[in-house]
Amino acid sequence: MPSKSLLATSTPQRHAAFLVFATVLLLRSRLSRAPASVIEKLKAATAGNTLTQEELMQALQQVYRTEPDGRKTLLVPYKAGVSKVTIEPTPKAQFVANIKRFPLIPASYKPNLDKPFLRQLLAILRIAFPSWHSKEAIILVLHSLFLVLRTVLSIGVARLDGRIVRDLVSADGKGFLKGLGLWFALAIPSTYTNSMIKHLQSKLSLRLRTRLTRYTHDLYMSSAPDLRYYRVALEGGLEGVDHYITSDIAGFCDSLSAIYGNVLKPSLDLLLFTSQLSRTLGVRGTILLFGNYYLTARILRAATPAFGRLAAVEARLEGEYRAGMGRVGRESEEVAFYGGGLRERSILWRAYLRLIKHINSIYKIRIAYEWTEDFVIKYLWSAIGYCLISIPVLLTRRRSIAVQTIPTASITAVSNEVANRTETYISSRRLLISLADAGGRLMYAYKDLLELAGLTTRLYTLLSTLHNLPSPPSSADDAHVDRIEVSHVDVGIPPPAFSEPSNGSELSVDSAAAPSWILVRDLSLELREGEHLMITGSNGVGKTAVARVLAGLWAAQGGGEVKRPSGRTGVFVVPQRAYMVTGSLLDQVIYPHSYPEFMESGKTTEDLMEVLEAANLAYLPAREGGWHTRKEWRDVLSGGEKQRMGMARVFYHKPKFAILDECTSAVSSDVEGRMYEHAKLLGITLITISLRPSLMRYHTQLLTLSGDGTGRWTLSRIGTAEERMGIDREIVSLESKLADVEKWEVRLKELHHLLTVQEQ
Numbered sequence: 001m002p003s004k005s006l007l008a009t010s011t012p013q014r015h016a017a018f019l020v021f022a023t024v025l026l027l028r029s030r031l032s033r034a035p036a037s038v039i040e041k042l043k044a045a046t047a048g049n050t051l052t053q054e055e056l057m058q059a060l061q062q063v064y065r066t067e068p069d070g071r072k073t074l075l076v077p078y079k080a081g082v083s084k085v086t087i088e089p090t091p092k093a094q095f096v097a098n099i100k101r102f103p104l105i106p107a108s109y110k111p112n113l114d115k116p117f118l119r120q121l122l123a124i125l126r127i128a129f130p131s132w133h134s135k136e137a138i139i140l141v142l143h144s145l146f147l148v149l150r151t152v153l154s155i156g157v158a159r160l161d162g163r164i165v166r167d168l169v170s171a172d173g174k175g176f177l178k179g180l181g182l183w184f185a186l187a188i189p190s191t192y193t194n195s196m197i198k199h200l201q202s203k204l205s206l207r208l209r210t211r212l213t214r215y216t217h218d219l220y221m222s223s224a225p226d227l228r229y230y231r232v233a234l235e236g237g238l239e240g241v242d243h244y245i246t247s248d249i250a251g252f253c254d255s256l257s258a259i260y261g262n263v264l265k266p267s268l269d270l271l272l273f274t275s276q277l278s279r280t281l282g283v284r285g286t287i288l289l290f291g292n293y294y295l296t297a298r299i300l301r302a303a304t305p306a307f308g309r310l311a312a313v314e315a316r317l318e319g320e321y322r323a324g325m326g327r328v329g330r331e332s333e334e335v336a337f338y339g340g341g342l343r344e345r346s347i348l349w350r351a352y353l354r355l356i357k358h359i360n361s362i363y364k365i366r367i368a369y370e371w372t373e374d375f376v377i378k379y380l381w382s383a384i385g386y387c388l389i390s391i392p393v394l395l396t397r398r399r400s401i402a403v404q405t406i407p408t409a410s411i412t413a414v415s416n417e418v419a420n421r422t423e424t425y426i427s428s429r430r431l432l433i434s435l436a437d438a439g440g441r442l443m444y445a446y447k448d449l450l451e452l453a454g455l456t457t458r459l460y461t462l463l464s465t466l467h468n469l470p471s472p473p474s475s476a477d478d479a480h481v482d483r484i485e486v487s488h489v490d491v492g493i494p495p496p497a498f499s500e501p502s503n504g505s506e507l508s509v510d511s512a513a514a515p516s517w518i519l520v521r522d523l524s525l526e527l528r529e530g531e532h533l534m535i536t537g538s539n540g541v542g543k544t545a546v547a548r549v550l551a552g553l554w555a556a557q558g559g560g561e562v563k564r565p566s567g568r569t570g571v572f573v574v575p576q577r578a579y580m581v582t583g584s585l586l587d588q589v590i591y592p593h594s595y596p597e598f599m600e601s602g603k604t605t606e607d608l609m610e611v612l613e614a615a616n617l618a619y620l621p622a623r624e625g626g627w628h629t630r631k632e633w634r635d636v637l638s639g640g641e642k643q644r645m646g647m648a649r650v651f652y653h654k655p656k657f658a659i660l661d662e663c664t665s666a667v668s669s670d671v672e673g674r675m676y677e678h679a680k681l682l683g684i685t686l687i688t689i690s691l692r693p694s695l696m697r698y699h700t701q702l703l704t705l706s707g708d709g710t711g712r713w714t715l716s717r718i719g720t721a722e723e724r725m726g727i728d729r730e731i732v733s734l735e736s737k738l739a740d741v742e743k744w745e746v747r748l749k750e751l752h753h754l755l756t757v758q759e760q
């Protein structure tokens with residue numbers, strides 16, 4: 001029996017409301033397409049947002065502003081102005097609370113649509129949607145509304161389609177024109193709905209990405225003592241975190257927001273279209289329809305490969321290839337000096353080929369899957385669709401044949417019957433096509449869900465590793481402590497934080513059980529202000545390792561303890577490899593201070609000039625075009641200049657203790673000496689790691705690491721200034737004697753030669 005058309009049942013009021021809705025939607029889209037000049041004028045009138053070049057430079061310098069309530073406002077230069085983004089740091093309590101939601105998963109876990117996947121997804125969603133009234137949740141609700149609206153509109157279109165063809169078949173010109181008018185009226189909200197769905201999907205993805213990225217940044221870039229960005233690779237065993245944060249979060253958010261539409265919309269379509277169709281198809285047809293769904297699900301489930309695992313492997317390989325490219329970019333000069341281009345190319349090429357081979361294998365696997373899917377959705381469903389449509393049509397036909405046997409039947413009744421049948425056919429056909437489309441999308445969504453499972457596992461692995469990294473045992477940091485005290489500390493390479501039990505499936509936080517490679521055993525020393533320490537010993541013996549323990553990067557092992565003054569005014573380390581930060585010349589000197597911190601400190605560029613003079617870099621501002629010049633300083637400054645910049649930072653921050661890890665090895669001895677004297681003049685206590693005996697004169701204690709594999713060490717006093725002068729004199733005399741060694745060797749050779757000549 002033909003159903004009542006959805007639109008045929010509409011009242012005039014409903015039509016009017018519908019047209020008002022369409023007009024508002026239309027006007028809104030026109031507004032958003034207002035000429036650029038109008039928008040510019042509006043912007044200028046409201047905020048005076050446009051900045052001069054100088055103001056822009058200042059904004060670039062400022063990076064962020066701390067608000068009185070502790071929040072930070074990021075100043076992001078955008079077009080000719082600055083866009084302000086308020087950042088609320090994630091409270092530490094939230095990280096602590098989230099630890100139990102992020103238990104570690106074993107490395108052997110294969111992503112799939114199972115319970116662990118749901119648990120992982122829920123844990124991540126709790127971060128992505130912090131509350132039901134968050135912006136993300138509101139966008140999601142809006143998105144859902146538009147998805148429902150589109151399904152309702154699709155049904156309307158299907159019904160209207162049938163009605164127009166019916167009017168055409170029954171030659172009802174008025175009805176046909178009315179139908180055409182409604183067709184255009186429906187087209188407006190339908191097309192607008194489509195673009196809004198796409199827009200809201202992208203917006204949702206971006207918001208989720210921002211939320212997750214902020215959370216991850218706050219967790220990853222944690223300050224001392226957690227230092228997760230430093231410890232995640234060595235202790236957490238997680239490589240390529242950059243790829244996880246930049247690419248996997250984006251992939252996860254895209255996939256999640258797309259999957260929502262890809263699952264909700266076709267599910268809704270299936271539900272509503274089926275309910276609409278069942279009115280036309282009757283009980284038998286509906287049962288057949290459900291039988292069809294069941295069969296399809298069984299076939300496709302059997303034919304679906306492990307897309308989740310494949311997606312996770314693809315993300316890992318992509319990360320490895322990207323890391324390789326990054327390494328060559330970073331170390332380009334070293335590679336060029338060695339002429340290692342070909343070698344690097346083959347390494348990169350291998351990483352790329354592994355990735356491509358994997359992607360290719362996915363494509364191959366997809367052929368069989370997509371073939372099955374196409375066959376089932378396009379052909380099987382269409383055939384079943386024809387059968388289903390034929391049921392009411394054939395039944396009506398049979399009935400109409402019965403009608404024709406009645407001799408009194410009028411011709412009008414017969415033509416009405418044909419028109420109604422055509423309407424039923426067209427509507428049902430359109431609904432079935434939409435149904436097949438929805439089914440297809442749902443099946444694709446199954447594959448997408450598996451891929452989402454892969455990305456979820458990647459993101460979950462990152463977050464669970466970061467959450468579960470145990471905080472290092474708290475050292476006795478105190479701003480008021482005026483000495484460094486090390487008592488009975490073993491210095492060793494930190495063991496992995498997590499161990500995978502051979503029987504169990506869960507990883508556990510278990511650093512105590514893992515063996516550690518001890519470099520220095522039972523180290524005890526006390527260093528008061530003004531007592532300068534030099535640490536020496538052969539290469540690889542553990543000198544830097546001691547510095548890492550002193551600075552709090554590595555935990556003190558063996559049950560010992562390190563006491564030190566806290567903060568960067570307590571202990572400041574200049575590492576072996578010079579590091580240049582992105583930013584201006586000024587930023588290089590004040591690092592890790594930001595520009596606002598520099599302003600707050602009350603220091604001026606004159607003070608910075610003094611600092612540079614002490615580091616023999618006073619020529620830099622003039623040479624580089626001023627303090628605010630921004631360059632790739634890693635490439636612009638020479639090796640020695642970069643090392644001197646490290647010393648300039650020590651002079652700027654004036655810490656109580658400065659650990660200098662062979663950070664003047666490329667600086668000439670005279671400049672090195674002047675810098676050491678200047679540091680001591682500023683009242684900085686020096687802990688120098690060096691193999692240069694000439695530096696001994698600036699220190700009072702000498703820690704020598706034996707390097708015989710036993711972890712032994714000796715601590716000796718270097719002596720008073722007079723004693724050190726004596727040592728200096730001895731060094732000078734020995735050096736001058738050593739200079740004569742070559743002459744003596746030449747003379748010795750001559751004498752040997754003379755002897756052999758005389759013997760002949």
Ligand SMILES: Nc1ncnc2c1ncn2[C@@H]1O[C@H](COP(=O)(O)OP(=O)(O)OP(=O)(O)O)[C@@H](O)[C@H]1O
Pocket residue numbers: 234493519537538539540541542543544545546
């Ligand atoms: N992150 C790490 N992972 C594994 N081993 C490490 C790590 N860091 C250091 N080591 C090892 O610890 C040992 C001591 O390293 P350290 O950097 O302290 O040596 P060093 O005495 O400062 O040497 P050099 O004089 O060459 O700078 C080395 O054998 C090194 O290979």
